[in-house]
Amino acid sequence: MSYQEPRGKGYPVLGRLLPTPRTGRGALVDQHLRNFILDTQADGLAIVSIGKLNRMLLEYAHWLSRQRDRTWREAQRVDLHHYLAAFVDASSSTVVARRWMLQRLYRWARREKLRADDPTLDFAPFR
Numbered sequence: 001m002s003y004q005e006p007r008g009k010g011y012p013v014l015g016r017l018l019p020t021p022r023t024g025r026g027a028l029v030d031q032h033l034r035n036f037i038l039d040t041q042a043d044g045l046a047i048v049s050i051g052k053l054n055r056m057l058l059e060y061a062h063w064l065s066r067q068r069d070r071t072w073r074e075a076q077r078v079d080l081h082h083y084l085a086a087f088v089d090a091s092s093s094t095v096v097a098r099r100w101m102l103q104r105l106y107r108w109a110r111r112e113k114l115r116a117d118d119p120t121l122d123f124a125p126f127r
Contacts, residue, residue: 033057033072075119080120083098
């Protein structure tokens, strides 16, 4: 049995670890987010970092759905600012990690033509 994925240069372990996306409006993880994670591994990010990235993405998608009633593809710059503001009392490394995740996600989405814009451009510093 092969666990090769069509994307991500065939990394079998990660393909088994990622959740199978649900479809429809209420789905927090869609096939695009799954492809983003696989492409991130193909870019050479360590598996531990990819696991953290995946957890942050799930938290972000859940927050967007619960707090803003939007999917990650519908998010606006103001949504991202509100999300990061929720970590005002967290360590600076937590904020930096989440900003990095958002920037990486939305730059990838724009490159893949999933979004026409990048809401993370010109992010003002939070600290």
